[in-house]
Amino acid sequence: MALKIRLARGGAKKRPFYRIVIADTRSPRDGRFIEKIGTFNPLLPKDHKERMVLDLERAKHWLSVGALPTDRVERFLDAAGLLKRPAKANPVKAKPKAKAQERLAAAAAAAEEAKAAAEAAAEAPAEA
CATH class of the missing domain: 1.20.5 (Single alpha-helices involved in coiled-coils or other helix-helix interfaces)
Structure with a gap:
């Protein structure tokens, strides 16, 4: 089973709120997931402490098991110092x-x- 660390959208129309979840790659974006390891609220200011909440220990565990983060989650993990994201240029x-x-x-x-x-x-x- 291939695992992804990805965002699952919640919230109302035009008021997004995301859960950072561990999910099987075959499951729908907002569907079934294995574990919730954090949240992301893009409506809060960038310096607000509750904009992105992440359980680093669980994220570290799932990365060691082989879960692959999506690009956005990879940015979050890089900002938290858990993962080094290579610079991408096209x-x-x-x-x-x-x-x-x-x-x-x-x-x-x-x-x-x-x-x-x-x-x-x-x-x-x-x-x-």
Whole structure:
């Protein structure tokens, strides 16, 4: 059985509240879970002590058993000093898409032609 440490959403509409739970990967997000190890309330200010409550001993136990945290929970565990989260960078995400690259290439070609025409015009009166 593959285990995940993940967030299960609760709370009312537009008022999210999350439980940090240990669950089987096949169970639904808000469905059955094995153990609740904490809570996360994104509506509280970042410096509020009850924004994120986590039982570090139980989290450490489940990590040692082989439970894999989701990306958001991995951030929480890194902030708590329990886990080292590697920096992730996606250089492809920053690149413009195909049509934008075509427009940039066309603009560069037009600028090059305009520069060549300006140089030719500047040389023509000098010869006369």
